[in-house]
Amino acid sequence: MEDKEKYIPEDETPQTTEEIRRIRLKRHLWPDEIEDRKQKQKISRLKFGLVFFSVLALLAGWLFGSALPLPALRNLTDKARQAMTMDASQKVEQAFDIMENDWYFGKDIEDLNTRLVDSALDGMTAQEEDLHTDYMSAQEVTDFVQGINRDYVGIGVQYIKSGDLNVITRVFRNTPAEEAGVQAGDLIEMIDGEDASDLTTDEIRERVIGEEGTTVTIVFGRQGEDITLTIERKQISASAFGKIVDNNVGYLNIYQFGNMTASEIDVYLNDFKANGVQKLIIDLRDNGGGYLDALASIASRFLPEGTVVMQQEYRDGSKEEIRTGKGLTDFGPIVILVNGDTASASEVFTLAMMEQRDDVTVCGTKTYGKGTVQITRMFGDGSAIKFTTSRWLSPGGTWVNGEGIEPDVNVEEAEALSHIYTEMEDDAVFTADQVSDSIQDAQLMLEYLDYSVDRTDGYFSAATGEALQKFQNDTGLGGNGSLNKETYEALFSAVVYDNATSFDRDVQFRRAMEILNG
Numbered sequence: 001m002e003d004k005e006k007y008i009p010e011d012e013t014p015q016t017t018e019e020i021r022r023i024r025l026k027r028h029l030w031p032d033e034i035e036d037r038k039q040k041q042k043i044s045r046l047k048f049g050l051v052f053f054s055v056l057a058l059l060a061g062w063l064f065g066s067a068l069p070l071p072a073l074r075n076l077t078d079k080a081r082q083a084m085t086m087d088a089s090q091k092v093e094q095a096f097d098i099m100e101n102d103w104y105f106g107k108d109i110e111d112l113n114t115r116l117v118d119s120a121l122d123g124m125t126a127q128e129e130d131l132h133t134d135y136m137s138a139q140e141v142t143d144f145v146q147g148i149n150r151d152y153v154g155i156g157v158q159y160i161k162s163g164d165l166n167v168i169t170r171v172f173r174n175t176p177a178e179e180a181g182v183q184a185g186d187l188i189e190m191i192d193g194e195d196a197s198d199l200t201t202d203e204i205r206e207r208v209i210g211e212e213g214t215t216v217t218i219v220f221g222r223q224g225e226d227i228t229l230t231i232e233r234k235q236i237s238a239s240a241f242g243k244i245v246d247n248n249v250g251y252l253n254i255y256q257f258g259n260m261t262a263s264e265i266d267v268y269l270n271d272f273k274a275n276g277v278q279k280l281i282i283d284l285r286d287n288g289g290g291y292l293d294a295l296a297s298i299a300s301r302f303l304p305e306g307t308v309v310m311q312q313e314y315r316d317g318s319k320e321e322i323r324t325g326k327g328l329t330d331f332g333p334i335v336i337l338v339n340g341d342t343a344s345a346s347e348v349f350t351l352a353m354m355e356q357r358d359d360v361t362v363c364g365t366k367t368y369g370k371g372t373v374q375i376t377r378m379f380g381d382g383s384a385i386k387f388t389t390s391r392w393l394s395p396g397g398t399w400v401n402g403e404g405i406e407p408d409v410n411v412e413e414a415e416a417l418s419h420i421y422t423e424m425e426d427d428a429v430f431t432a433d434q435v436s437d438s439i440q441d442a443q444l445m446l447e448y449l450d451y452s453v454d455r456t457d458g459y460f461s462a463a464t465g466e467a468l469q470k471f472q473n474d475t476g477l478g479g480n481g482s483l484n485k486e487t488y489e490a491l492f493s494a495v496v497y498d499n500a501t502s503f504d505r506d507v508q509f510r511r512a513m514e515i516l517n518g
Helices: 031-067 070-084 088-101 104-108 112-125 138-149 176-180 201-208 261-274 292-299 345-356 437-448 462-475 485-501 507-517
Strands: 134-136 151-154 157-162 165-171 187-191 215-222 225-232 234-237 240-245 249-254 279-283 308-314 319-323 334-338 360-364 372-378 384-393
Touching: 088 104, 088 112, 112 134, 134 138, 138 151, 138 372, 157 201, 165 485, 176 225, 187 201, 201 215, 215 485, 240 261, 249 261, 249 507, 261 292, 279 507, 292 308, 292 319, 292 345, 308 345, 334 345, 334 507, 345 360, 360 507, 437 462, 437 485, 462 485
Parallel strands: 249 279, 279 334, 334 360
Antiparallel strands: 134 384, 151 234, 157 165, 165 187, 187 215, 215 225, 240 249, 308 319, 308 384, 372 384
């Protein structure tokens, strides 16, 4: 969670790209998770360096102690002692000079000075005790802010990459993509004439974003057909989504706690109120957190003014209470949906609602468990250090760090949505009695789509072939019941499309509806 004292001016918020979200073929990592992995990698490198130099010192001591006469050894010892007492700033300066002027591979690195400074600061902030303190280059700051605010110049879609598949998972309302007819489940196949299958996620992003008013031409694959659309790029803001669902229940999906999120959810809450909606489902699944002031503003919509949302405990042991302001709306009962990627500010909000309201039920699976608060301090070149200033506690004093929040009602999602999918070879074809991970993938997807399969262990049974044949007939693929890449991709697209556009097979959402209507 980011404190608003983040030293990133709102009018300088970088413009980046389309976000990446579920399904978990290759699960999207939110900013804090990416930083966790980076920190672990840096700590590993730091440990290696310490071990290397320790071993080097021991070898040097053995060599010099064995091969040099005593006077020479004393002279070296004196010099070593002087070096050991050298001022830290001098050591850093000399190390920098060596790397910049004498390091062999330095000749091959463009802007070596910046690289060395970034590496030094990376090492300084890599501490095992705190995986959320981090030095960020200017580009990393840009990416981090975009990950929270979710505003950019683009077309207004979310997508995920698995192997050579780039699948649209969400098309936002009132965006160029929606106006052009893009649908969740579409596959990004070509971008301005370039094959997208071999592009990385970042490369796709770089080609889709651009200046406002410019256009991008994308070929989408949809259920075996190619659709070519030329779409004008516009400013997108997409940190929340809402709609009225069955039995007059309002569904509010908060993706992140960004600068504009409170304003975005007000649009939906006002719509709910105008239509007489009282019951709410607040979906915080995959919400990785955000800014502290955004959290307080959003909590103010659901808790009376002056209500404690969280406590911050600082290094010296002092505590500060974060309280709600004006803005209470009259909604209830409320079900909050959470999962293992619900983290930080979204956990604060969840606990505050659990402890401060009697009509709130939390449904889903155990949350991530991040219990610290960071602020970001900028350097003149656009880089920054994001560091932990405090830990947060719930109004009742609970600290969830490393533990997470156990929901009131535990509901696992469909296996097809959490399964890690394999990449199927272009020319692969599977038939009866064969065994493969791709067959298991297909069985899980068929089961999710309500086709009758007798097993999901990767063995190609007669029932698997019959289910594939029925799916091929229903989608016009014209297959013979075998599994090829075209059918595999069509299954995948159908699952993603269903998950992104319908609640019919969302067992956690359906349980929330039962709770509200029970």
